[in-house]
Amino acid sequence: MNENFFFNYKEYDFWPLYDAIKKYYPIGIKKNQHFDIYRQYHGIQELEKIILKRLEGINSGYGSWKSFVKKLGDEIGKHTHGSTFGFAPSYSAYLSLESEGNDDKWNCKELCFSVSHLGKFYQVYGIEKSVRSSVIIYDGEEVPYQTINVKKIVVSPLGEFKSYFEKVENYINDEYKGYRIVPFEIGQTIIDGLQILHLDNEKCSINMALFNDFLGLGEQVEEVEPEGDLFYGMENWKK
Template identity: 65%
Template structure:
């Protein structure tokens, strides 16, 4: 079930999330319709420029800052770190491979993902357990490798075997990005009516979609399984 963006305004202040989103996205204007003015919205134009500045090929600071940062984390935690920043997703992102088992074309992975938004002082951390099956298909006379990914588990707070890694990555992020706050899963998965995202074609979009990378294409599977851990983790940092 999809829940609309709402919170106890007497206790919490999550308006900075909404403010950041409406600054860049024209809420209430559809992206794909005849005569759409979606891309003429000043915020969308500013967002496109921002993403080129943050991740474009001319940005030498990208490798110097983010790439070196994830290498630092991987080295400290003795896990392989893989960057996942690409396209028009409004965040820098990466993950750690915590464990991998399998052989041949079938593998299981446990990973810890993290992202830092370009739209405001927000970050995201979550653990994944997934299975990956590789197959070779013929396309226009050429062999093409195709992967089928099935999500088994998502962990949204320091929990069981993910706990230590989650906490350490969070410490690294908050030390480097002073003032940034974790978007609690409970809030991040809520939807804003009329919100459509530049880099996605979904008719209805969540806060996490707007600020981060929609779980690297696994957003639909994330919505179908029960998250593990404390869904309200991080809420205390948003208290008035």
């Protein structure tokens, strides 16, 4: 069960997260009921411009991101894969740490990371999952289909993810000055009335608003007990 956004304001200042979300999303306006009004919100219009520039290749920041990801992978010695997609408000990628199996089923471990378009925030976590490929029949035709089973989510430097987690974090800190990692426990909290432009979810988390829905609030993620320090990175948000 995800908690509502909350923090100890006497010791920490997480208002920048809320302020960034409030700037771009019309909190309290339900997209499925009042889509025209939702789209008229100045923040949504600004967000659409940011994303469209990226999709059209106008934003030179995407080229810098791809160069950064390639350099990171080359220096760490692991293959990198871009995962920036659609209207997600972030650049994202992952390191492929381990992959074994065959054409139909394989297990993999990845170190995922994202940098938000909406403020100086980033995200890092490790994931272990099994992927099964199959074919379904749709409208008389065979359509490739994948099912993904998340086995583990690691939210701080821990175990086999530790060194890669720390290296990626150091690289991001060097490349994106002033950016701060969003602690997993904070990022997974929800804001009542928050709905995301490109998603249909009725409940949306801070991570979904700032990065993407890879850690969405679905059963696949909620059934997995995160490993590591859920509040890793909190010291960067102290007053």
